[in-house]
Amino acid sequence: MKKLRVMIMEDDNVLASALAELIEVLGHEIVAVEASESAAIASAAFAKPDLMIVDAQLVEGSGVNAVDAITRAGPVPHFFITGDARSLRMLKPEAIILQKPYFDSDLIRAIALAVGISA
Template sequence: MTNALRILILEDDAIIGMHLAELLAAMGHEICAIEITEADAVAAARHHRPDLMIVDARLQVGSGISAVESICRHRYVPHVFITGDIVGVRATVPAAIVLEKPFRESLLARAIQQAVSATATR
């Protein structure tokens, strides 16, 4: 089990964002923010300094992929993409940790552990 993490969620669908927040909180994590646009995601990451980001590839304004690139230029933050467009994410970020919507909680827990473990070896 991963230790409790402060997680920033980047998700354009409010219902999915709330579902992810509830699921992650039930797993013992703290949600520092749920953002729906690229600009708000970048600002939230600077403000909250999350341990991990859960990211949808498409946001209401901008891209989750671009948000991650901007955030990680300043400070690397491990991240997991949860999207309906795995092919699109992998085409842009080949080494990305990606889950396809819908997903199982066990796969999310494994992906989080993988993202956090990969950071430890950076």
């Protein structure tokens, strides 16, 4: 898999740090870690990520709304991480969704699925 420029949207600092560390161990680059909808939208325009890993619910705003706004400018591969996959599936039936808690192997599969390669 080629090195990806990854943006993380996660409002829990501990989870965001652990996720960023794992993404870097996998050989990818973290271009932004944002905790709010507005910051994520601004960062995506600047950083131009190859992949977004998105917590569906943020303390300030929504990861779902941020993705909708970001992808209006063009497609960006992404997947959602959530504690409530059922509700998100009803809202976004076509989305790639990773249910919290998850294993590293699940994350690797989600990345591969989002960028269109086999894991």
